[in-house]
Amino acid sequence: MSDQTRGATPSSGFFTEENSVATVNARMGKDVDPRLAEVMACLVKHLHNFAREVSLTQEEWDLGIDFLTQTGQICTQERQEFILLSDTLGLSMLVDAINNRRPAGATENTVFGPFHVEGCPIRQMGDQICLDGKGESCLFIGRVLDLDGNPVEGARIDVWSDNAEGYYDVQQPDLQPKWNNRGVFITGADGRYSFVGIKPVSYPIPDDGPVGKMLASLGRHPYRPAHMHYMVRAEGFQKLVTHTFVGGDSYLNSDTVFGVKKTLVAPFVRVEGGSTLWRSDYDFVLARPDQTR
Ligand code: BEZ
Ligand code: FE
Numbered sequence: 001m002s003d004q005t006r007g008a009t010p011s012s013g014f015f016t017e018e019n020s021v022a023t024v025n026a027r028m029g030k031d032v033d034p035r036l037a038e039v040m041a042c043l044v045k046h047l048h049n050f051a052r053e054v055s056l057t058q059e060e061w062d063l064g065i066d067f068l069t070q071t072g073q074i075c076t077q078e079r080q081e082f083i084l085l086s087d088t089l090g091l092s093m094l095v096d097a098i099n100n101r102r103p104a105g106a107t108e109n110t111v112f113g114p115f116h117v118e119g120c121p122i123r124q125m126g127d128q129i130c131l132d133g134k135g136e137s138c139l140f141i142g143r144v145l146d147l148d149g150n151p152v153e154g155a156r157i158d159v160w161s162d163n164a165e166g167y168y169d170v171q172q173p174d175l176q177p178k179w180n181n182r183g184v185f186i187t188g189a190d191g192r193y194s195f196v197g198i199k200p201v202s203y204p205i206p207d208d209g210p211v212g213k214m215l216a217s218l219g220r221h222p223y224r225p226a227h228m229h230y231m232v233r234a235e236g237f238q239k240l241v242t243h244t245f246v247g248g249d250s251y252l253n254s255d256t257v258f259g260v261k262k263t264l265v266a267p268f269v270r271v272e273g274g275s276t277l278w279r280s281d282y283d284f285v286l287a288r289p290d291q292t293r
Contacts, residue, residue, distance in 0.1 A: 017052075021045045070210040078170065080114050084211040087111055087257035088220075102238070105147055106287040110259040112241050113229065115168040116160060120182045128196045129183040132176055135164030135198030138268065138278035140244075143191045144232060145285050151191025152286055155234035158184050159195065161227070166203030187234075199268055199278045200226040202251050215256065225251035225260060230284065237286035244282050 015023045025041045050056075071081045086092045092111050100109040123129065130137070144155040160182045162168050169180040185193050207215060207222035215222050227243035243259065244266035245252060252260055266282045 020048045024048075067210055067214070074209040079206065079209075081209050081211055083114050084205055084209075085214075087113075087205070088211055088215060090258045093258045096241075100238070101293040102287045103147065103291055103293050105285055106291065107232075107240055107242055107284045108261045108263050109240065110242050110261060110264060111257050112231075113257075115170060116158070116229065116231065117170060117182065120158065120160075120179055120184050123183040123185055123195065125185060125188075125192070126194050126196070127183060127185075129159065129179075129181055130163070130196070130198045131180045132163055135201075136278060137196060137276040138199040138280055139194065139196055139271075139274070139276045140228065140280050140282070141192075141194040142282045142284065144187050144193065144234065145191055145283055146237070147285060147287060147291060151187070151189065152234050152237065153187060153189045153191065155187040155191070155193075155232055155237075155284075155286070156184060157187065157193050157284075158182075158231040158233075159197070160229045161197060161200040162203050164198055164201060166201050171206075196276055197228065199280075200228055200246060202226045202249055205256060220256060221251075221254065222256050223251045224255055224257060225249035227259075228280075232284050232286065234286060237288055238291075240284060240286055242284075244280065246280075 013023070013026075021044060024044050028037050028041065051061075071085055074081045083092070086095075096109050096111060102108065140159070144152040144157065146152055160168070163172075163176060163181055167176070169176040169178065169182065181197055183195055183197075185195060187193055202223050202225050204222040205224060206212070212222055226246040226249045230240070230242050230244070232240040232242075243264060245260055245264050246268050247265050248268075252265065266280050268278050268280045271277060271279050
């Protein structure tokens, strides 16, 4: 912890507006885990400086407490409002970027989101993942490669998307079949994958809670551009959590969770006379643990 963060111990020990950071951080025990001490002292510093910089009024802070209370109260097993808050403030994407610095050419990460479900059945390459018969069919096809262009065998590709009405199966357990628009695929020696789903549609993140109200008061919409989620794991490689975005989507430049990266915008090409209406080709390039930027 830097001296500036911990500050000089105030001689009186009493709190003043001027010495607030140092007074609070001086209370930290001597045997506290060093990383915990560093993170908490820095958090206190920035929180206090934030309040100072905006001259936070009592009414504003009461509103803030009320907002955080409501954010906690709406959380359930299925609804994680704090993640939505982190996502819409750009914090999820920042933490993700800090922790996934990859060399050029490796596929970039993006936000995980709250709708992944562990345990989806493993399917055969080429299988259909859309189980409700709705939407415009799309072939998703490509390879999993390493940074030298070699195929990655045994990569586990977990995919999930919304249905044609913009909802994930877990948001509508009584309306959608279980595992609708989800699948897990394992690559063979050629590193190739393919499956049939639907061309995803843009959708609003859950906006009937405090985060939705926050977005509305900030003049922001709650929409995400259409995307297919991927989590690709292979032995000896960094885990890849990403999406491909539907090129041309009208929300690409205003994703409410800031998840879009240029390299993740994929072609979705209309197919004439094929077995699906659309086709999207995309190769995933995995980095090894020591391949960082
Ligand atoms: C999603 O893409 O599933 C998602 C990401 C962040 C917040 C809400 C949903
Ligand atoms: Fe999503």
